[in-house]
Amino acid sequence: MNDVAISLLLVATLFAILGSGVWIGLTLSGVAWVAMQLFSARPAGDAMAVTIWGSASSWTLTALPLFVWMGEILFRTRLSQDMFRGLAPWMQPLPGRLLHTNVIGCAIFAAVSGSSAATCATIGKMSLPELRRRGYPDGIAVGSLAGAGTLGLLIPPSIIMIVYGVSADVSIAQLFIAGVVPGLLLAALFSGYLVLWSWRHPQQVPPAEPGVTLRHKLRESRHLLPVVALILAVLGSIYAGIATATEAAAVGVVGALIVSAAQGSLSWRTFKDSLLGGTRMYCMIALILAGAAFLTLAMGYIGLPRQLAEWIGSLGLTPLQLLVALALFYILLGCFLDGISIVVLTMGVILPTVQAAGIDLLWFGVFVVLVVEMAQITPPVGFNLFVLQGMTGREIGWIARVTLPFFGLMVLALALVYLLPDLVTFLPRQMRG
Structure with a gap:
C-alpha cells in the first residue's frame, strides 16, 4: 500500500472507533495497534507496553494531577462568591460595570485552576445569577463569560500547557511564563469590548449602586486576599526560580486546602469529592496521553510524520501560511474533540513540520x-x-451567537501574537537571562 492509502486507512479506523463510543485514549491505542500490526515489523504488544509505561511514569507529568486536584478543591469552596464580593465595588465606576467581573474573575480563577471548563463553571455559578438579578442583559453576560472562561487554558498554571510541554519536550515553567502576557492581553481585549458595548448600549447597563465609598471598596477587598495569596505562592515560586512546576503544584494543593479550611468549607465530603474528581480527570488525561504516545511511536515506525512534513515542505508554504492552515485545522478539530485530545493527537505529526519551518516551539x-x-x-x-448550556438552559446556537464577538477578539489576539512575538518570548528570555 502507498502512503496515502495507509493514511486514509488509519484515519478511517480512528473515526470508526471514535464513532462507536470508545474512549479517546483507547481509540488512539487501537489505531496504533492496527498500524504496528499491519505496517511494521516490531511486535505491537512489546511496543505498546514500553511506550505506555514510559508515558505514564514521566516525572514531568506529575504536576498535572496536582494542579487538577487544586482546581477541584477550589471549585468546591466559597472562593467564587468571595471573589465577586471583593471585585464588584471596584467595577462600579467602569463602563459596563459588573460585566467586568466575568473577565477579571475568570482571569484570577484561571491563575489557580488551569482548566477552561472549571473556570467557566465556577465564575458562571457566581456571576450569572447576580448579573441577572441586577438587570444586566443575558446575551452580553453569557457571551463575556464564554469568552473569558477560555482564559483557564492560557493563564498559568494551565493543564493544556503541561500536556503540550510533555508532548513537545518544552519546559513547562517557560510555557507558564510565556502565557502570562498573552493571557492578560486577551483579558484586556475582552474588557475593552465590554467598554465599547456599554457606550453603544448605555440604556442596557444598570445604574451604579449608591454608597460605594473607598472605605467600602477597601473593606470588601479583604475577600480577595486568599486567592491573591494562593496565586503568589504558586506562580511566584515558579517565576522566582524557587520551585519547579511540580513543586509549585504541591504548594498549590496545600494552599488550596488551607484556603478552604479558613473559609470553613473544607469537610471530609469536600476533601473526598475533590480527590475523586481530580483522580477521574487525571486518569482520563493520562489515558489519552498514553494512547497518543503509542500512536506517535507507530506513526514514527511507518514514517508518516516525515512523509507529511516532506509533503507540506514541497508545497512551499511560508511560516504565516503554515500557521493559518494549522489554525483552521485546529479549529475544525475543536468541533469534534476536546483541547487535550487535539494537542496529544496532533503533536507527533505536526512538530517536525513546525520545526522545519523554523518556528520556535515555545x-x-x-x-x-x-x-x-x-x-x-x-x-x-x-x-x-456545553458548560453554559447546562447552566443557562439556552440553546447552543444562541450561546454561540452571543459569543461570536469574543471569538473575533481571539482572532485579533492571535494576529497580535504573530506580529509581536515578543509578547510571548520576552518574559521567558528574562527568566533565562
Whole structure:
C-alpha cells in the first residue's frame, strides 16, 4: 500500500472507533495497534507496553494531577462568591460595570485552576445569577463569560500547557511564563469590548449602586486576599526560580486546602469529592496521553510524520501560511474533540513540520493554546458552550451567537501574537537571562 492509502486507512479506523463510543485514549491505542500490526515489523504488544509505561511514569507529568486536584478543591469552596464580593465595588465606576467581573474573575480563577471548563463553571455559578438579578442583559453576560472562561487554558498554571510541554519536550515553567502576557492581553481585549458595548448600549447597563465609598471598596477587598495569596505562592515560586512546576503544584494543593479550611468549607465530603474528581480527570488525561504516545511511536515506525512534513515542505508554504492552515485545522478539530485530545493527537505529526519551518516551539505552544481556546467556543462541540448550556438552559446556537464577538477578539489576539512575538518570548528570555 502507498502512503496515502495507509493514511486514509488509519484515519478511517480512528473515526470508526471514535464513532462507536470508545474512549479517546483507547481509540488512539487501537489505531496504533492496527498500524504496528499491519505496517511494521516490531511486535505491537512489546511496543505498546514500553511506550505506555514510559508515558505514564514521566516525572514531568506529575504536576498535572496536582494542579487538577487544586482546581477541584477550589471549585468546591466559597472562593467564587468571595471573589465577586471583593471585585464588584471596584467595577462600579467602569463602563459596563459588573460585566467586568466575568473577565477579571475568570482571569484570577484561571491563575489557580488551569482548566477552561472549571473556570467557566465556577465564575458562571457566581456571576450569572447576580448579573441577572441586577438587570444586566443575558446575551452580553453569557457571551463575556464564554469568552473569558477560555482564559483557564492560557493563564498559568494551565493543564493544556503541561500536556503540550510533555508532548513537545518544552519546559513547562517557560510555557507558564510565556502565557502570562498573552493571557492578560486577551483579558484586556475582552474588557475593552465590554467598554465599547456599554457606550453603544448605555440604556442596557444598570445604574451604579449608591454608597460605594473607598472605605467600602477597601473593606470588601479583604475577600480577595486568599486567592491573591494562593496565586503568589504558586506562580511566584515558579517565576522566582524557587520551585519547579511540580513543586509549585504541591504548594498549590496545600494552599488550596488551607484556603478552604479558613473559609470553613473544607469537610471530609469536600476533601473526598475533590480527590475523586481530580483522580477521574487525571486518569482520563493520562489515558489519552498514553494512547497518543503509542500512536506517535507507530506513526514514527511507518514514517508518516516525515512523509507529511516532506509533503507540506514541497508545497512551499511560508511560516504565516503554515500557521493559518494549522489554525483552521485546529479549529475544525475543536468541533469534534476536546483541547487535550487535539494537542496529544496532533503533536507527533505536526512538530517536525513546525520545526522545519523554523518556528520556535515555545512560541508555538502559546499559539496552539490560543487556537484551542477558540475551539472551546466553536459549535457544535465547543466545551464551554456545553458548560453554559447546562447552566443557562439556552440553546447552543444562541450561546454561540452571543459569543461570536469574543471569538473575533481571539482572532485579533492571535494576529497580535504573530506580529509581536515578543509578547510571548520576552518574559521567558528574562527568566533565562
